[in-house]
Amino acid sequence: MDDNEIIGLYxxxxxxxxxxxxxxxxxxxxTVALNVTGDDADAEECVNDAYIQAWNSIPSxxxxxxxxxxxxxxxxxxxxxxxxxxxxxxxxxxxxxxxEELEQCVSDGSDAQTELESRELGKLINAFLKKQKPLYQAVxxxxxxxxESVADISKKLGLSQSKTKSIMFRMRNKLKxxxxxxxxxx
Amino acid sequence: xxxxxxxxxxEYVDTDIINKALNYGKKRRMYGIIKGLSVACLAVAxxxxxxxxxxxxxxxxxxxxxxxxxxxxxxxxxxxxxxESSGADxxxxxxxxxxxxxxxxxxxxxxxxxxxxxVKTTSDGITWYITVFDIIIIRTIKTAPESGTIxxxxxxxxxxxxxxxxxxxxxxxxxxxxxxxxxxxxxxEMFEAGNTGINVYDYADYRVGGYYKADKNGAWxxxxxxxxxxxxxxxxxxxxxxxxxxxxSESFSEKYLTSNTH
Numbered sequence: 516m517d518d519n520e521i522i523g524l525y526x527x528x529x530x531x532x533x534x535x536x537x538x539x540x541x542x543x544x545x546t547v548a549l550n551v552t553g554d555d556a557d558a559e560e561c562v563n564d565a566y567i568q569a570w571n572s573i574p575s576x577x578x579x580x581x582x583x584x585x586x587x588x589x590x591x592x593x594x595x596x597x598x599x600x601x602x603x604x605x606x607x608x609x610x611x612x613x614x615e616e617l618e619q620c621v622s623d624g625s626d627a628q629t630e631l632e633s634r635e636l637g638k639l640i641n642a643f644l645k646k647q648k649p650l651y652q653a654v655x656x657x658x659x660x661x662x663e664s665v666a667d668i669s670k671k672l673g674l675s676q677s678k679t680k681s682i683m684f685r686m687r688n689k690l691k692x693x694x695x696x697x698x699x700x701x
Numbered sequence: 702x703x704x705x706x707x708x709x710x711x712e713y714v715d716t717d718i719i720n721k722a723l724n725y726g727k728k729r730r731m732y733g734i735i736k737g738l739s740v741a742c743l744a745v746a747x748x749x750x751x752x753x754x755x756x757x758x759x760x761x762x763x764x765x766x767x768x769x770x771x772x773x774x775x776x777x778x779x780x781x782x783x784x785e786s787s788g789a790d791x792x793x794x795x796x797x798x799x800x801x802x803x804x805x806x807x808x809x810x811x812x813x814x815x816x817x818x819x820v821k822t823t824s825d826g827i828t829w830y831i832t833v834f835d836i837i838i839i840r841t842i843k844t845a846p847e848s849g850t851i852x853x854x855x856x857x858x859x860x861x862x863x864x865x866x867x868x869x870x871x872x873x874x875x876x877x878x879x880x881x882x883x884x885x886x887x888x889x890e891m892f893e894a895g896n897t898g899i900n901v902y903d904y905a906d907y908r909v910g911g912y913y914k915a916d917k918n919g920a921w922x923x924x925x926x927x928x929x930x931x932x933x934x935x936x937x938x939x940x941x942x943x944x945x946x947x948x949x950s951e952s953f954s955e956k957y958l959t960s961n962t963h
Binding site for chain 2: 584592636
């Protein structure tokens with residue numbers, strides 16, 4: 516079913532919306548959530564949370580043209596919440612690797628920010644990404660938005676793993692410099 | 702701040718950037734597949750020709766329509782989307798492109814660019830080039846008007862004497878004004894050129910997201926990922942100092958602009 520038709524079901528409060536969403540994007544959302552949580556049951560729960568969120572919010576703000584990414588954001592957010600509440604030794608290998616990498620950019624480990632601060636930080640990351648080459652954007656988004664493994668990214672983009680790691684390393688350094696230049700206390 | 706804040710912050714990255722990033726490389730993979738198919742078809746064509754020659758039948762060059770790595774299309778105005786040999790959709794058009802334009806905010810236009818005007822402005826040590834032009838529509842699919850003229854914009858930026866960013870098509874449009882343009886139609890959105898404070902949608906309804914030009918063999922070549930050298934734009938724009946005030950107070954097409962009309 517076309518994305519716009521699925522959105523139409525949400526707006527019409529038709530429960531088929533969930534089934535259609537699940538049929539079209541369930542597998543993808545599960546993969547994203549599983550990458551973050553590393554636990555099948557948790558991932559399933561995150562995906563269900565995403566459906567509930569979508570059910571509640573789509574009618575007032577329909578994501579025409581970007582349903583997939585919208586759902587990915589919801590599932591990913593739920594998965595991050597689950598992961599953050601866990602003790603460090605119970606986190607998935609993928610998310611542990613990713614957070615360790617990002618400590619290269621931000622290392623003070625202070626408490627979580629508010630949503631507003633996350634939004635401001637997101638704007639800066641957005642502006643930073645706009646200045647990067649398409650290949651670098653692709654690697655960064657796949658790794659830190661879609662939480663894909665280095666091996667998967669390399670395969671999909673036709674790069675060696677060392678090249679992918681090198682791009683990620685450079686991007687993290689540049690991001691750190693950029694955030695510092697914007698006055699972010701890191 | 703800790704690393705989780707970065708991960709949460711990633712949720713606020715523009716959908717446009719995420720889309721582009723997640724689609725990056727797909728076209729190349731598709732080209733690879735198409736190229737592979739082309740080689741196979743060429744081999745078959747050669748075999749067929751060989752058999753024909755062996756059977757002493759005369760074969761004209763014009764009988765062989767498949768060429769390595771290119772896809773001959775009919776560039777006639779009335780039907781640019783069809784293959785000249787079979788009348789079928791061009792392979793990449795029927796798959797990748799139809800998926801692309803299926804999204805509400807995309808349009809595919811076959812047309813001719815004119816009144817091409819570029820200005821530059823600097824922010825954070827990076828020079829941004831903003832190019833606006835009109836497109837006379839020949840054919841269109843979805844979102845864009847069926848005929849007439851529309852105004853489009855594309856941006857480049859200069860990074861260490863290389864033009865990059867997306868899309869990198871300004872110079873190519875000058876040289877090949879009649880082309881397929883993949884356009885984003887998001888007139889109520891904000892698309893800022895770097896940190897310049899300039900919303901490119903203030904100057905055009907459509908932003909160029911890709912560009913296909915016809916090569917000398919009649920094939921369509923995607924140039925959205927092409928990187929141009931810094932020299933390409935020399936002489937293409939003047940050195941007028943531009944800032945937000947300028948954009949707020951002056952018509953974009955007046956006074957400081959270098960105009961190139963086709």
